[in-house]
Amino acid sequence: MTINQLSIFIENKQGTLLQVLDLLKKAGIQLIATNLADTVEYGILRIICSDPQKAYEALKGEGVAVAMTEVFAVEIDNEAGRGADAIASFVNKGVSIAYLYSFIVDGKGILIFRTDNPELAAEAISNDGLCTLTEQDLSSLV
Amino acid sequence: MNIESPYFHPDMETLSRPEIEALQLHRLQQTVQHCMQSPFYREQFKQCGLHPEDIRTLDDLRRIPFTTKQDLRDTYPFGIASVPLEKCVRLHSSSGTTGNPTVILHTQADLDAWAEALARCLWMVGLRPSDVFQNSSGYGMFTGGLGFQYAAERVGMLTVPAAAGNTKRQIKFITDFGTTALHAIPSYAARLYEVMKAEGIDPRRDTRLRVLAIGAEPHSEEQRRRIEEMLGVKAYNSFGMSEMCGPGVAFECTEQNGMHIWEDYYIVEIVDPDTLEPLPDGEVGELVLTTLRREAMPLLRYRTRDLTRIIPGTCPCGRQHKRLDRMKGRSDDMIILKGVNIFPVQIERILLQFPQLTSEYLITLDTADDNDTMLVEVELQEFFTDDYGLLEKLTKEIQQRLRDEILVTPRVRLVPPGSLPRQEGKAVRVKDLRKKY
Structure with missing residues (x-):
């Protein structure tokens, strides 16, 4: 039920983000969503992309500190309040969200999030009939 | 040579304490007599009114003035020699980055004695003629090159003078020639492993490596254990310095608990670096060495600047030659930060207790608002989590443990694997950018 996300450890130095993105460009990888928070010493760049396995290998081969992480991609209707409804399903089950980012594509909202309890999250998704996206679904977006 | 024997020099390695001391006194008397041929020592003796006949017991050693690195520089290049130059066959010289270089002269007898001393060390850790010894030291002026070369040959091993650098070729030699023993500085041993890993070579499966001689660079017990674990070898500490020929002054036996200093070659003293008073066994101070078998350039009470201690008690291996603890570092390496030494x-000792980190690190000292600051950059072994909280917790833990050890709180920065500079020579661990007033 989860999809692969790339998590990349980058130094908080000018040019490091571009280095990573250039490698993905060379490998012909298309980005779907990215997230990077501002911290003092380092950053973790999180990427949903067209071909996570290929992207992982391209980065790993160049010695980039990259990890493949599993996240959920939940699709919601593009209407006010649907995000709150989706999160409520998880909170009611006692699932806590480690981080979340979202984007809109083809008139649908997509929530990408990670939790420390994926089994429980999967249960919440089935019980409440939430729609999750697979990697194929995502690749077909690009 | 009996390959079953644990000793390369059974007569010297099995001496009792009284026998060692009797031999030392005899050789000290000869050495002091011989030093009368040195213009430098003749002048030294004259100034303190010392005659060679005054040396009647080992305690009389203390009547002899210390010799310092500065003395070697002041007499550059040949002023301390006790033999005419035509009797010398080789010289080694330090780099001289901080002043005149120092020059050490050798007669053929000196070179033979040196090779014998280091061959004794290699034999002690179980190396035999059937072993293949690869030396990754720089050849040339650096004594780790030729020193190990001649010693390994003296043991009778096939000896590969691979020399420093070119890590991929180094690894090819190890696999192709069936290298069983390697001499490397500790940071380079770690580097070899990284490159092997990247090339898909498993040192345990794909090489015959079993013994590593490590030295020339201060390192912690944690670093040694990690190198042993990485390469699947036993790593033995080696101690030497060009002023004392080079490697072979002291070496660990298979107990791996302190380095036996060959007391038929040297008299060892540990002194308080400030008062220069001798310290009892077990206390840390400056290592002072007197050569007993040198022809070209005997050195009396040479202040090495290395800080260490003599490990009290006797070694289970049976050798009565005293054991030096690993070097705490050179007094020159000491950082003084906010008045703390x-x-x-x-x-390093603290950092290597964290399995999440590689053995690389970089300490940067700087000044901020007229205060000393310390930044410790540490490398993640691999990127194991994308949780900021866990990374933050790791950083805090490292910082806390460092604070407990060094009593100041450094800034700790995690950096990605492979991002700190690797050196093929001695590792540079400290950058001091502080304003000098």
């Missing part, structure tokens, strides 16, 4: 090795 810190050795980089103390920091």
Whole structure:
């Protein structure tokens, strides 16, 4: 039920983000969503992309500190309040969200999030009939 | 040579304490007599009114003035020699980055004695003629090159003078020639492993490596254990310095608990670096060495600047030659930060207790608002989590443990694997950018 996300450890130095993105460009990888928070010493760049396995290998081969992480991609209707409804399903089950980012594509909202309890999250998704996206679904977006 | 024997020099390695001391007195008397041929020592003796006949017991050693590195520089190049130059066959010289270089002269007898001393060390850790010895030291002026070359040949091993650098070729030699023993500085041993890993070579499966001689660079017990674990070898500490020929002054036996200093070659003293008073066994101070078998350039009470201690008690291996603890560092390496004395090795010892980190680190000292600051950059072994909280917790834990050890709180920065500079020579662990007033 989860999809692969790339998590990349980058130094908080000018040019490091571009280095990573250039490698993905060379490998012909298309980005779907990215997230990077501002911290003092380092950053973790999180990427949903067209071909996570290929992207992982391209980065790993160049010695980039990259990890493949599993996240959920939940699709919601593009209407006010649907995000709150989706999160409520998880909170009611006692699932806590480690981080979340979202984007809109083809008139649908997509929530990408990670939790420390994926089994429980999967249960919440089935019980409440939430729609999750697979990697194929995502690749077909690009 | 009986390959079953644990000793390369059974007569010297099995001496009792009284026998060692009797031999030392005899050789000290000869050495002091011989030093009368040195213009430098003749002048020294004259100034303190010392005659060679005054040396009647080992305690009389203390009547002899210390010799310092500065003395070697002041008499550059040949002023301390006790033989005419035509009797010398080789010289080694230090780099001279901080002044005149120092020059050490050798007669053929000196070179033979040196090779014998280091061959004794290699034999002690179980190396035999059937072993293949690869030396990754720089050849040339650096004594780790030719020193190990001649010693390994003296043991009878096939000896590969691979020399420093070119890590991929180094690894090819190890696999192609069936290298069983390697001499490397500790940071380079770690580097070899990284490159092997990247090339898909498993040192345990794909090489015959079993013994590593490590030295020339201060390192912690944690670093040694990690190298042993990485390469699947036993790593033995080696101690030497060009002023004392080079490697072979002291070496660990298979107990791996302190380095036996060959007391038929040297008289060892540990002194308080400030008062220069001798310290009892077990206390840390400056290592002072007197050569007993040198022809070209005997050195009396040479202040090495290395800080260490003599490990009290006797070694289970049976050798009565005293054991030096690993070097705490050179008194020159000591960092003084906010008035606190810190050795980089103390920091390394803590960092290597974290399995999440590689053995690379970089300490940067700087000034901010007229205060000393310390930044410790540490490398993640691999990127194991994308949770900021866990990374933050790791950083805090490292910082806390460092604070407990060195009593100041450094800034700790995690950096990605492979991002700190690797050196093929001695590792540079400290950058001091502080304003000098």
